[in-house]
Amino acid sequence: MSQQTDEALVIVAHGSHLNPDSSTPTFAHADTIREADAFETVREAFWKEEPSFREVLRIVDVETVYVVPMFISEGYFTEQVIPRELRLQDWDVTDWESDGTSADHAAYTATDTGTTVQYCGPVGTHDSMTDVIVQRARSVTDDPNVGSGVGLAVVGHGTERNENSAKAIEYHADRIRETYDFAEVKAMFMDESPEVDDVATLFESDDVVVVPLFVADGYHTQEDIPADMGLDLDGPGSYPVPGMVDGTQIWYSGAVGTEPLLADVILERAADAGADVAGAIERVKQQTGGTAIDVE
Amino acid sequence: MDRESDPVAALVATVAERSISYDGLSVSKSDGLYTFETTERQVTDLTASALGETAAGDPFVDNWFHWTQRSRSTAEQAFLRWVEHAEERSVPERDAALTSGGVVREWGQLRITATVVDGDRRYELRHSDDRDADPAELERFVDPRKAREIATTDDKGRYRPLKTAPSLSTGWLFPELTGASLVEAIDFFYPATIQNWSLEREGELDVTNWAAAADRQSGIYAMVDELSGEQLEWLTEACCVDSQCLKRREWDAADGEEIDTPRGAGAFPCREPCSVVISAARKWTQIEREDTERYTFELTPSEKDQLEALVAAVADGRIDEIREAEFSDPANRQRARYLRAKRFDAEGSLSTESERPS
């Protein structure tokens, strides 16, 4: 095949056969990045939608592709499914030298297209995701200075499916605790303790922001978690913000993946792998409210 | 004028380095003089400046410039030339068609009309069912990315998990796309179809048969490799025929083991079982693990016909067409309710006596 441009960005996400909202954040962030002129070509690919991981590299038709997984943690998808389906030659998870949350990037050749793939760690474990969680808290409270006097819960699945999933939640909760001035910060889970069901009793603060570390809204974020917390659920995705549970005001944000600033994390991943996108990162931060984050 | 934007400048600069032969145009240099030849005329012994004058405004030169001096991928180039029948029709024939009404091609449920306006190619894109629609009645779009939204739901607002299902919604129009934006829009409607079609034309399509695709699966899908033989006939009949998917199935059970289900007549190939099929296959694998039992129950001949008609109505997607009070249709809702009230128990099960075949 002839080569059109030199570099492209491919965002790989789970997608869904049943729920069109599953891919919405991926498309939205891809569009933000397109508009920031970061790459000549940006394309989305999905496990459950099209283009599939198997066929996306032939679409972008370039020599070097940065592949960034829209996944929260390292595990089955980032370590087995995506490398297999992209046909990364000699993929070896140890190339990432990861402790479960520190996967960075590694280069491979795709055996069908010959593309050089800079395979990056998932968005969920990048340091800049910490800032997106805080930005999400600011969005849901409509308070750019939210922190002092307010509790923050970062919520994930828990270890039942994947031990790294809990690690990613705890990693960001620790970073927020160190860097920002929330009164309390806790990692909470759906299927292990501390359980999100107990959010109102485990926090002392009168106001608690709850941010689920999920890439897209779906059953878990729209029905499961709000119901578990005791919010008045009036159909999927329909709950009060803030909602009162046992005397605590719960500011439930919905999936962190829908926060516009997440586009920045995708670009940061590509930049860490060598993409020349510093200018685009600035433009994306400006556009998505990320420049307000200068606490660090 | 430079060779980037001016066909004559590009031609003169190119032929100074090498001969040109393209779509009926030949230009060559010998002993410092040029020969310019098309299927319409031949001019010899030209100096460089006389070559420029001869070439100016010649449709063969514009055609050569359009198709050779712009950067396109192999697939994009092949597709855009296919759209205007460039391999079968001469330059004057094509020019005549492109400037008067345009050249039409269909790609799945898409209808592409290529035209030349002020020397530039423009492509109109709409649903093939809207072929006779008044453009003023269709919702107009400019940005090819809008195709992604159009492709998400069908005319009834239902989500379309399979992009090449023949359920693309109607009522929209991209009136004037460039070649590159046409390809982009089509990639959002039918991802990777242009690339796989092009690979197939080059004899390089990498088909993955069922056996290899199933073998590759892991996690909850690892079980699908249990399906084989007739089950794959049923699976492809269920999912892959033209009434369900517009891709032409090129994969089979395994090397040398063909699946007899019709492959489909689509323009673009399917190179391996898709995620929808793998996901359905998981369900069928679970069901196929069950043993059969023998059931005894009584139905009148009309009731048996009715059960068959109900399955057919769901399988053929005909439910929405069955009218209220259309009692002649065995799949009518009230008729189904009557049958349920009569023959099914409180749990909704057909009242039967069952036994395992000995």
Ligand code: SF4
């Ligand atoms: S596997 Fe079947 S349903 Fe899926 S894309 Fe191919 S032909 Fe269509």
